[in-house]
Amino acid sequence: MSTLYDDKVVLVTGARRGLxxxxxxxxxxxxxxxxxxxxxxxxASTSDRRFDMAVDVGDPASVGAGFEAIRKRFGKLDICINNAAVLTSQYAMILPAASAKAMVDTNLVGTFLVSREAAKLMRKGKWGRIVGVSSMAVSLEPMGDSVYAATKAAVTTLANVMAKELAATNITCNTMGVTAFATDMLGQLPRDKVDAVIASLPLARMATREDVAHVLDFFCGPGSECITAQTVYLGGVH
Structure with missing residues (x-):
C-alpha cells in the first residue's frame, strides 16, 4: 500500500460502483x-479504512447527517471528490421533466451541498482539496445530453467560483473532465454512439483507472498548493 495519503480523510460521492x-x-x-x-x-462493508454511508447528495438533510457522521468518526475532512451523478440521455423534446430535475438535483445541487459542507470541515484544518468530476459532454455537446452536459458545465463553474471564495482558507477547487470510461452509466448509451465519440477524440481510446488516478493525484497530492480553479480533460478534449 502506498502512503501518499496517509493521515488524510477522503470523501468520495457515488462510491458504490463505477468510477x-x-x-x-x-x-x-x-x-x-x-x-x-x-x-x-x-x-456493512465499513472497516477501519473504509466507511460507507447511505447519503442522497441532492437532499440537504441527508448530506447534513452524512457530514455529522464524518465529524464524529474522524473530526476532519481533507479531500472531497464530487463524483455522484445521474444521466438520462434523450432528446430535449422528449426528456421528462422529472429526469431533468433529477440530473440537476444530483449533478449540480448535490455537488454544491457536499462541497459547501466539505469546506466547513476543511476550513478548521486550514487545508483542503475539492475536486468535481465533469464530463467530455461539456465540450462535445452530444445530442441527447442537453441537461446532463449543462449540469456538468455548471460543476466547473461552481468549482471556479468556490476556488476564489475559499482561496484564503488554503482550500483548492478543481475539476476533472472524464472521457469515456467503462461504467453502468456509459452502458446506457448505444455502443455505436460511444465508439463514434471515442474515434473523434485526439486520444481515441477509453480512459483507464490509471488515467483517472494521475489527474486526482495531480490535484490532491503534494505540490498542488498553487493549482486551483483548473479543469483537466482526459482524452484531449478541450
Whole structure:
C-alpha cells in the first residue's frame, strides 16, 4: 500500500460502483481513510479504512447527517471528490421533466451541498482539496445530453467560483473532465454512439483507472498548493 495519503480523510460521492468505486479504491490503496457516500451504500462493508454511508447528495438533510457522521468518526475532512451523478440521455423534446430535475438535483445541487459542507470541515484544518468530476459532454455537446452536459458545465463553474471564495482558507477547487470510461452509466448509451465519440477524440481510446488516478493525484497530492480553479480533460478534449 502506498502512503501518499496517509493521515488524510477522503470523501468520495457515488462510491458504490463505477468510477466512484475506482476512485475510492485508489485513495484507500494509497493510505487514506475513505468515506463513501451513495444512495444505497452497503454500510456493512465499513472497516477501519473504509466507511460507507447511505447519503442522497441532492437532499440537504441527508448530506447534513452524512457530514455529522464524518465529524464524529474522524473530526476532519481533507479531500472531497464530487463524483455522484445521474444521466438520462434523450432528446430535449422528449426528456421528462422529472429526469431533468433529477440530473440537476444530483449533478449540480448535490455537488454544491457536499462541497459547501466539505469546506466547513476543511476550513478548521486550514487545508483542503475539492475536486468535481465533469464530463467530455461539456465540450462535445452530444445530442441527447442537453441537461446532463449543462449540469456538468455548471460543476466547473461552481468549482471556479468556490476556488476564489475559499482561496484564503488554503482550500483548492478543481475539476476533472472524464472521457469515456467503462461504467453502468456509459452502458446506457448505444455502443455505436460511444465508439463514434471515442474515434473523434485526439486520444481515441477509453480512459483507464490509471488515467483517472494521475489527474486526482495531480490535484490532491503534494505540490498542488498553487493549482486551483483548473479543469483537466482526459482524452484531449478541450
Amino acid at each position: 466512484g468505486a475506482v476512485i475510492a479504491d485508489h485513495f484507500e490503496q494509497r493510505g487514506a481513510r475513505v468515506v463513501g457516500f451513495s444512495r444505497h451504500a452497503n454500510e
